Amino acid sequence: MTQHRITFHQENGADQEQTLTVSAGIRLDSATLQAGFDLRTHCGGAGTCGKCQLIVNGQKILACRTVIESDLDVIVPGFSLRTGEHHVVIQTDSKSTVCCLPSAVSKGYGVAVDIGTTTLAAELHDFTGKLPTQTAACANPQRKFGDDVMTRIQKIMEKPATLITMQQLVVEAINGMTAELTEKNRITPQNISNMVVAGNTVMQSILFGIDPSSLGESPFHAPVSEFPSRQACEMGLNISGTVETLPIFGGFVGGDIVAGVLTLPLLLSSAAPKFFLDIGTNGEIVLAHSGKLFTAATAAGPAFEGAKIEYGSLAVPGAIDHVDFTNGKVVVSTIENKPPIGLCGSGLLDAVAVLLDQGIILSHGRFADKRSSFELVSAAASGIGEAVVLTQRDIRELQLAAGAIRAGITLLLQENDVLPEQIETFYVAGGFGQSVRLSSARRIGLVPSLPAERFQFCGNASLAGARLVLLDSDNAKGAYQLVQQSHHCELAMHPQFQRVFAESMHLGTVHKSR
Ligand code: FES
Numbered sequence: 001m002t003q004h005r006i007t008f009h010q011e012n013g014a015d016q017e018q019t020l021t022v023s024a025g026i027r028l029d030s031a032t033l034q035a036g037f038d039l040r041t042h043c044g045g046a047g048t049c050g051k052c053q054l055i056v057n058g059q060k061i062l063a064c065r066t067v068i069e070s071d072l073d074v075i076v077p078g079f080s081l082r083t084g085e086h087h088v089v090i091q092t093d094s095k096s097t098v099c100c101l102p103s104a105v106s107k108g109y110g111v112a113v114d115i116g117t118t119t120l121a122a123e124l125h126d127f128t129g130k131l132p133t134q135t136a137a138c139a140n141p142q143r144k145f146g147d148d149v150m151t152r153i154q155k156i157m158e159k160p161a162t163l164i165t166m167q168q169l170v171v172e173a174i175n176g177m178t179a180e181l182t183e184k185n186r187i188t189p190q191n192i193s194n195m196v197v198a199g200n201t202v203m204q205s206i207l208f209g210i211d212p213s214s215l216g217e218s219p220f221h222a223p224v225s226e227f228p229s230r231q232a233c234e235m236g237l238n239i240s241g242t243v244e245t246l247p248i249f250g251g252f253v254g255g256d257i258v259a260g261v262l263t264l265p266l267l268l269s270s271a272a273p274k275f276f277l278d279i280g281t282n283g284e285i286v287l288a289h290s291g292k293l294f295t296a297a298t299a300a301g302p303a304f305e306g307a308k309i310e311y312g313s314l315a316v317p318g319a320i321d322h323v324d325f326t327n328g329k330v331v332v333s334t335i336e337n338k339p340p341i342g343l344c345g346s347g348l349l350d351a352v353a354v355l356l357d358q359g360i361i362l363s364h365g366r367f368a369d370k371r372s373s374f375e376l377v378s379a380a381a382s383g384i385g386e387a388v389v390l391t392q393r394d395i396r397e398l399q400l401a402a403g404a405i406r407a408g409i410t411l412l413l414q415e416n417d418v419l420p421e422q423i424e425t426f427y428v429a430g431g432f433g434q435s436v437r438l439s440s441a442r443r444i445g446l447v448p449s450l451p452a453e454r455f456q457f458c459g460n461a462s463l464a465g466a467r468l469v470l471l472d473s474d475n476a477k478g479a480y481q482l483v484q485q486s487h488h489c490e491l492a493m494h495p496q497f498q499r500v501f502a503e504s505m506h507l508g509t510v511h512k513s514r
Helices: 028-034 141-145 149-158 162-184 201-207 255-262 345-357 392-415 431-435 438-444 461-471 474-484 497-504
Strands: 003-010 013-023 053-056 059-062 072-076 109-115 119-126 134-139 192-199 242-245 274-279 283-289 292-298 319-326 329-334 373-377 388-391 425-429 455-459 486-488
Touching (some): 109 201, 134 141, 134 162, 141 149, 141 162, 149 201, 162 192, 192 255, 192 461, 255 283, 255 461, 274 431, 283 392, 292 392, 319 373, 329 345, 345 388, 345 392, 345 438, 392 497, 431 455, 461 474, 474 486
Parallel strands (some): 192 242, 274 425, 292 486
Antiparallel strands (some): 053 059, 109 119, 119 134, 274 283, 283 292, 319 329, 373 388
């Protein structure tokens, strides 16, 4: 077969040059990955997100849409890389063999794991209390199959063997984190006798090798509701002992949300309604009311993570995380004060809220003067050599994402005859929830217009819930009790959903009850 020589240069990085020889006919995104560059592939190579840009012969091209037919000299722009996302860079040896050890090894350690769609996190606990808790995190390597769970399910539906590949990827990543944590503490992974994992329904299913395809089409049923504990070695995990995970509420509302609710004993402590919202690539919501839990998931999509946004970015150095209007001008701040490279979710929310306040964007989402974009940062001030702009299409994407979450909140409230103003506490979980400016979220109507003191931000509640189960097995029983107290609502099947969703697309709409 004809071979071609591909040379990659990282833009502004003379030491980052890689050359490799590949067979004709393979896609440029695969070759780029082989060369060690972690390209942004939000849409999993469908050619729709525009994030995998490379420069060949002075032209911007999409790596996932380019088949190699000649030798190439390729420039890899910094904005096309997933740089800065790894809190800990984990190298794993996928070929290492894992075997079941007799249970005579120490039972002194356990690991709590959160499998997020974007990021994985693990905590090592010494049950004897001698070692302080240690944490590791890494990017979810399944992202090369797409940034959101729906895209990954589609990949499995198209090619069932992808399930095994995705399972191996997540197992290797967890093994990498446990190896990192144990090495630091001079123990071995086989000293770990118990692992508790929380993740959304799709992530938990893939880890356990269960096909999540039933969630890829209406009526969006979860393939299973419980995941019996398994021997770690059967799953390829390098610890001894067992792996447990949390039960799910239903549909996409998985063990991560059960874990989050478990951390909030006050949620069911009084008759006053309380709300729990986890914002990620899906928006999962829980209404606690009169001793019951009502749950639903909304397909927010990955707009809050910068996908489908013209100058969208993950929350990496240089991403615009906040936008203000000061002395008649738009002023942006960026992560680590680096030159602006694009908008991450909180910056996008701020930009729209600020322009809405100034009357530059109207409540139906159009620019008042019918322009097609608004310049946030000039080419001279940006870190990418061109202006960072907010486009009409970006506003539309935000309306779709926020509208889906808002519609879910509205319907759960309506179904249970609760007025928004009756919500006593509104808990917001997830990394995005921590960085978002509450005033902007309220301004565009993503969350109800409640006083600030009624909001509480809980960070990574999924990991916190997994930790509770790891440290006290009574909490596992508590998790199953929560599921028994819950009622799951499949919003996409709700007769009012389309109408409420259309209404919720308006920016700044007040959440209405019946
Ligand atoms: S356009 Fe190439 S990965 Fe999305």
